[in-house]
Amino acid sequence: MPLAIATSMVFAVLLGLACAEADEAFDPAATPVRPPNVVFILADDLGYGDLSCFGQQRFQTPHLDRLAERGMRLTQHYAGSTVCAPSRCALMTGLHTGRCEIRGNREHRRAPQQGGDPLRTSEGQSPMVGPAPTIAEVLHKAGYATGAFGKWGLGYPGSAGDPTRRGFDRFFGYNCQVHAHRYFTDYLWSDTQRVAVDPAAYTPDLIREQAIAFLRAHRAEPFFCFLPTTLPHAAMEAPAERVRPWRDRFAQFEGRVGEYAHTKTTNPIAAFAAMVTQLDSDVGQIVAVLEELGLTDNTLIVFTSDNGPHKEGGQDPVFFDSNGPYRGHKRDLYEGGLLAPTIACWPGHITPGGVSDFASAGWDWLPTLCEVTGAETPAEIDGVSLVPVLLGQGDPPQRDYLYWEFHEQGGRQALRRGAWKIVRQNVRKEPAGVPELYHLPTDPAESHNLAADRPELVRELSELMDSARTPSERFDFGR
Template sequence: MNFLENTIRTLVRCIACLCFSLMLLNQTQAAEPPNIIYVMADDLGYGDLGCFGQTVIKTPNIDQLAKLGMRFTNHYAGHTVCRPSRLVLLTGQHTGHTPISQNEQYYFPEGATTVTSLLKEAGYATGGVGKWALGPPESTGVPSKQGFDFWFGYLDQGNAHNFYPEFLWSNEQEISLPGNKVGPQKRVSIERETYSHDLLTQEAFNFIKHNAKKPFILQAHYTIPHANNEGGRATGDGMEVPEYGEYADREWPAPEKGFAAMITRLDRDLGQMVKLLKELNLEHKTIIFFTSDNGPHQEGMHQVDFFNSNGPLRGYKRDLYEGGIRVPLIVKWPGKVQAGTTTDHISAFWDFLPTACELAGIKPPQSIDGVSYLPTLLGQPQTPHDTLFWKYRGKVALRSGKWKAVQTGLKKPFELYNLDTDIGEQNNIAEQHPEIVAQMKQKIVESQSAN
C-alpha cells in the first residue's frame, strides 16, 4: 500500500509540475510580441475593395483578410497625398505638428524617432519594401539610417511612379535592372523587363523567410495602383501593368483595365503572403494591417467614378473631403482579433505608432498625437479621439465625433457636415450651427499649436 501511495503521489507531483510548466509556456507564448506586417497600397480608394463595396474589381484575398479579421470603417490616412501621409504614419504626429503638410521635399534628420526605430530598439528585425519618400540617396533620411535593417525599393518619390525603373535600391546599394532601359521609343528587351511591384513582393517574402525565427516588422509600402504620370509603357496608358489578366476582354478603356489589373495583382500577392506565413508556421504569430496611403486618384486617364473608387464618399486624392482621406483598414490576427468583425472606431495613421509599440510591449513617446487602437482590435472598449486634423496647402479639415469641418481655401467659408447622417458630405449645415462652427475653428487653431 505504501508503495502504491508513493507511486500515486509521485504521479500527482509530475502531473502538477507538467501543468505548471505548460502554464508558464503558455504565458511566455502569450507575452511574446507578434510579428507585424503593415501593407499600404498607393492611391487605393475606400470603394476599391470587395469587402468595402466594390462589385467589379476582384479582391478575393483581401476580402478573406476582412472575413478572418476586423474591418475599420472610420479609418483615415495621414494626409491626402503621399509624402506627408507616410511621414504621419512613421512619426505618430498629424500634419498640425509635422514639418510638412504637402508633397514638398523633406527628409528625416539624423536621430529621428519613428515607429521603425522604436521597434528596432525593442529587438525587432525591421524591413521595408516599396516607396520611400523621406530621404534621397546619401542623405540622413535614407531608410538604413532611420531604423530599417533592410529596405528594397524606391528612395525618390518621383521615380516610384515608373513601374519599369532602370534601378532600385537595396538599402544604399543601387540595383540595376538592365532589361528596363529604354531607347527613344520603347524598352530594349521585353523578355528581360522587370515589373517593380513583383520584385518588391519577392524581396518582402525573402525578408519574412530570413526573419522567421525572431520578431519582425515589415512595412510593404506598395506603389500600385498609382498611375505612371508620364504615360504607361507596358499597356499604352497611364496605368502600367504587365497584363490585363481577367479584364483583358472587357469593353473598358485601357486605363480602367490597367487600374483593375493592378489591384487584382496586389490582391494575388496578399494571398501569397498569407500562404507563406502558414507554411512558416507564423500565421498565428503575425498581425497583418492592410490600408491605403490616401484616397483614390484620377490620374493616368483613370476616372474615379468608373469603378466608384471612393464608394459613398465625396472627393478623391488631394481633397480633404472624406474621399481624399478616409481609407480602408483591415487587421487580421488569428486568435486575437475576432474574425468577421467590423468597427466604427475613429482612427488614423498617427495611431499606428502607439499601436505597434503596445504590440511590442514598449511605451511610445509622449510627444505624439496617436492613440493605440489595440483595445479595439481585442474587442475592448476604447475612448475615441476628441479630434482628427489635416491640412494641405490652404485647405484644413477637422473631425470631432460626428462633426466634420472643411475649409477648401484660405478665403473660403467653413463647411460643416454631420457624418452620422451625411457620409457623402452633400449637405453643408454650417449656417444652421454657427456655434459648432466656432468650436471647430477653435479646435483647428489648437491642433496646430505646440504638441
Template structure:
C-alpha cells in the same frame, strides 16, 4: 504618471501576448487605393478575393483615416504618430525627414526591443531623396525599393535601392522593360519572410499600386478584357506618366494583381507557421487618385464619398483598413471606431512592448483589435494640406468642418457637415450652425503648430500685418 504606466502594463498583459514570443507585425500600404476599390468595401467589378478574405477572417474599419490626402505627409503621420498639424513633412516636395532625434519613427522603438525592422517598396521617409542609405539611419534594418516618390510613378525603373546599394535594371525605360517593379518588391518581401522564421520582425510593405503610371502585366489585363470590353485609345507618346491605351482594364488588373500579392504574403506566413503570431494590417495612404488616365468614376473608386486624392472631403482621407490575426482578432468583425494613421505608432509600440511615445497625437487601437479593455477615443481628428490654395479640416464626433483657400487669403471658405446624416458631404450647414463652426474653428488653433517651412504656413502666419489690420478694423466697427 506611475499609475498610467501601471495601467499600460496591465492592459498589455491582459491581451495575453507571451513576452517570450513577441508578435510579428506586417503593415501593408497601398498607394492611392480608394475606399471603394475593394470587394469588401463594395467594389462590384474589380476582384480582390485575398483582401476580402482578410476582412472576413479579421476586422474591417469603416471610419479609419489616412494621415493626409497625398502620400508624403500621410506616410510621415503613420511613421511618426503625429498628425499634419505637428509633423515636419506636411506636403509633397523635395523634403525628407530630419536625422534622429528629430522626426523619430516607431520602427526605431521596435528595434530597441529586439525587432528586425524592414521596409520594402515606396519609402515613406522622404518625398524625393535619392539617398539609398537613409532608411538605415531612421530605424530600418533592411530596405528595398524607391526612396524618391516621383520615381515610384514608373513601374519599370532604371534602378532601385537595396540596403544602400543601387540595383540597376539596364533594360528598363521607365515605361517598359523586363523588370516590373511590383514583381521585384514581392520577391524581396517573400525572401525577407523566409529569413525571419525566428522573429520578431516588423515589415512595412509599401506597394506602388495602384498609383499612376497605369502599367500591368498582360496576364492580369487579359482577365478583364472580356468583362470591360474597353475600346482601345489611339496610340500616343508617353508623358510623365506612362500612356495606357486601356486605362480601365489596366487599373482593374493592377488592383487584382496587388490583391494577389497580399495573398502570397499570407500564404508565406502559413507556410512558415507564422500566421498565428503575426498581426497583418492593410490600408491605403490616401483616397482614390485621378491621374495617368484613370478616372475615379470608372469603378466608383471613392464608394460615393465626396472627392478623392488632394481633397479633405471623405473621399480624400477615409481609407479601407483591415486588421488580421487568427486567434487574436475575432473573424468577421467590423468597427466604426474613429481612428487614423497617427494611431499606428502607439498601437505598434504597445503591441511590441516598446517604449511609449510621449509626443504622439495617436491612441493605441489594441482594445478595439482584441475586443478587450476600454478603447480610448479621440476628441477630434485633424488634417491640413497646403496645395490647391490651402485647406484644413477637423472631425469631432459626427461633425466635420473644412476651411478652404487658406494658403494666401485671410478669409477662408467654410463648410460644415453632419456626417451622421450626410456622409456624402452635400449639405453645407455652416450658415445655419454658426456656433458649431465657431467651436470647431477653435480646434484649428490648438491642433496646428507653425511649420518651420514657409510652404507649409497659412495666410494668418504669412500675412500678420494684414491680419492685425483686419482685426483692428473689426474692433472699431463694433
C-alpha cells in the same frame, strides 16, 4: 492582467521566468511565446471602394476579402493625409499633419550633372530630420528586425530621412516617389546602394519577392515588415498578359489612352483593374508564406491606404466607384480623399468577421503597435492605441479630434470632432473665410453645408482647428 497586454505577450517572458524558478526542471512546453510579428501593408492611392469587401463591383479581391473575413474591417479609418509623403510621415511618427515634420510632397532638387539623368541627380523628397522616432526605430529598439519594401518618400538617399537611418535594417524599392511613377525601371535601391534591375521586370514583383525573403530570413525572431507598395498609383501599368483579360472585359475603353510620367497606356481602365487585382494577389502570397512558416497566429497583419483614389493616368474613379458613398478623391479633405479601406487580422486575437466604425487615423498605428509588441510608446504623440478596438476589450480610446492640413491647391484644412467635420478651402488667400460644416452621421457624403445654421459650432471648431497645428518653417500657409 489586462487582455490587451496578455495578448501582446508583454509579460510572457517574466511569467516564463517565474515558472522556471518554481520548477527546477526545464519544460520546453513552458517556453514563452515570442512577441508578435507585424506585417503592415500600405497601398498607394487605393480608394475606399476599391476592394470587393468594401463594395467594389467591377472586380473581386478575394485574398483581401479572406483577410477581412479572418479579421476586422475598420470602416471609419482615415489616412494620415490626402497625398503620399505627409501620410507616410503621420503613419511613421504618430503625429497628425498639423504637427508632423513632413506636411506635403516636396522634392529634393539638385542641379543635374552635364549629360546626366535629371531624375537620378535630384532624386528623393524633403527629409525627416527631426527627433520624432519612427515605428521602425521604436520597434528596432525593442528587439525587432525591421524591413521596408516599396516606396519611401521621406528623405533622399543618404539624408537623415533615408530609411536605413530611420530604423530599418533592410530597405528595397524606390527611395523617391517620383521615380516610383515608373513601374518598369533599370534600378532600385537596396539598403544604401542603387542596384541595377531588369527594365523588363515589373517592379511590384521584385519588391514582393524581397519582402518574402525578409520574412524567411527572420522567421525565428520578431519582425516588423513594412510594405508601402506602389500599387495602384499612376502610371497605369502592368504586364501585358495580366492586363489582357481586363481589356476584354472593359473593351469599351479601348479607345482611351492615359498618360502619366511620360508613360502612355491604352485602356487604363483595364490596367487599373489589373493593378488592384495584382495587389490582392501579392497580399495573398505574403499570407501564404506566413502560413507556410507557421507564423500566422503570431502575426498581426494591417492593410490600409495612404489616401483616397486618384484620377491620373486615365484612371476613372467614377466608373469604379472608387470612393464608395463619399465625396472627394486624392488631394481633397472630404471623406473620399481621406477614408481608407482598412483591415486588421490577427488570428486568435481579433474576432473573425469583425467591423468597427471607431474613427481612427494613420497616426494611431504607432501607439497601437507599441502596445501590441510591448515597445515603449513615445511621448507627446497624437495617436491613440487601437488595441481595445481590435481586440474588443474595454471601452474604445478617447480622443478630442482628428486634424489634417494640405499644402497644395491653395491650402486646405479639416477637423473632425465626434459627429462633426469642418473643412476650410483656399486658406492661403482666405484664412478667415467661412468654413464648411458637415454632420457625418446624417450626411456622410458631405453634401449639406450647415455652417450658416450653426455659427457658434463653426466658431468653436475653427478655434480648435487653429490650435491643432504648430508652425512649420518648411510648410507654412503664409499667415
